Amino acid sequence: MTRRLPPLNALRAFEAAGRHLSFTKAAEELTVTQAAISHQVKALEDHLDTDLFIRMPRHLELSKAGKILLPVVTKAFDRIGNSVAQLNRNLASSALTVRLAPSFTAKWLSPRLDDFRKQFPQVDLSLTLSNDPVDFRRQPIDLAVTYGKGNWRGVLAERLLAIDFFPVCSPGYLRTVENLAEVADLERCTLLHDTNRKSWADWLALAGADTVNADRGTIVDDTNVLIQAAIDGLGIALGSSLFVADHLAAGRLVRPFDTIMHSDYAYYIVTTKQHLKRPEVADFKAWLLSQSTMATLESQPR
Amino acid sequence: MTRRLPPLNALRAFEAAGRHLSFTKAAEELTVTQAAISHQVKALEDHLDTDLFIRMPRHLELSKAGKILLPVVTKAFDRIGNSVAQLNRNLASSALTVRLAPSFTAKWLSPRLDDFRKQFPQVDLSLTLSNDPVDFRRQPIDLAVTYGKGNWRGVLAERLLAIDFFPVCSPGYLRTVENLAEVADLERCTLLHDTNRKSWADWLALAGADTVNADRGTIVDDTNVLIQAAIDGLGIALGSSLFVADHLAAGRLVRPFDTIMHSDYAYYIVTTKQHLKRPEVADFKAWLLSQSTMATLESQPR
DNA sequence: GGTTAGCATTAGTTTTACTAATGCATAGTA
């Protein structure tokens, strides 16, 4: 870690000066004298060992360094300012705050959410999308749906959806790769990977084709984008029922091989004992589980 | 504006304390005494008029307000820290920095970029995607491709791609809406809008159906998402050749009506005289224009 | 060629931030 921040008050003076392109106006905004801004900017320039402004008589410009720094600092301060301004509102709200894996939300949760809103109209849901791990001690989050192996410490994790893997590609791609009869023939295909290249290696081992090199192909970091790439005929991806069932049904994707890998990975409901005491958290969790039970009753097309 | 920021040094103390969940460790990180952190956090709590921590003997927790504030402040400081750390690297680089409209990039630029890289392998391209207006005096940007009417002041704007509008929907949607014969029948359809609801009103007026109420339907703020919504059968969108040509060709979309609106809007190349003096900026601009000339030679399927 | 806008500089003052010492509460331990 050891983040090395410049003097913060100097940053504030610089930010105002850069925004106004004027020390005098910045001084007005911060209700100090022009000399104060001049001092602070000078101090920041000394600290960074770069000029931030190009001083011309009666006219101020940002230097290249200033142009790089200004938007970053402005945005950072804006975010803090907004957060502070909304603090009281957020404190007052009793919203149920849920952090979700983006791909899961797009494919599974979104079409079901209306049902939750109908069943629990009084619950004010606030959703945030992120793959980051949740820290219930440092983030205002009541419950999360996270992709992983369920081996997190200090939290309650319950499996929501298991993920299985099998190869999929577009019918068009299948035609371009001639004689894709055996698993070993995958050697001639472009493999599309999700985040890390682990899954393909595992699947190939399961299918008895560990001679095929799994360290090739393209990495795409969002599951839905990965599947779209397969649909667009860029190669063969490892899909799971959750994400490809409708594409298989519509004929946009096909399964060149039958082997299904039952992986350790799944989408988990993650929360804490403490948070579960809030009835709306418990309700949402129960609702999620009820939805997943219904989902498994649907037949999955090959 | 008048953003009201809390004392910044107090924020820094709070952020470190929240991250460590310990005043003592925060003090170590900032190389001050524990008392200093205690003072600063107190001052911030007084300023915000809320507790940020729950103090327990030998154990520190974040209050709800603390949990709301901490991630925001941590991210903000991280960004500033990263930006500062990379300042020298970015100052040294001679990269061509280009700001692009995201939808334009996905559909038009991406497939062509390889060609630029082949023609100008020595140019180190740095792309940022945003619909925000560019301020060449405050942002380190050499050139932008922006959607608008080209009437910006203090910049050079040259039209790259004109945008025409016509209704599109999925073949499936067309079947669900019976007897969609006349423009007036749009009254019975879901209209999908881009950002503001202006375009539909203009098109309806052009098509002679100003009786149809254009203030209905769904707003989607990214063009590609909008088009996807139309493909998914959610309603009728106003598409333009650039974004729907391939979907029309593949039969995923159809045109229920012929009327094409030639709008004032277009994608413009925006830069300044000053920036054009850099040869790589001039090269990139010339390349963009050459690509657009080639594009117009392609026939657009109905 | 005088006037003015706007940043810089200097010296002195005010405000903020910090330290050192100590207090207080309690979890862990014998």
Added chain:
DNA sequence: TACTATGCATTAGTAAAACTAATGCTAACC
């Protein structure tokens, strides 16, 4: 139960940072 260690709070005094007021400097503007 008493003893020890941990960790934040408080108080009083000190050091450092930030600020002001006055003035200087430069070149654009008329």
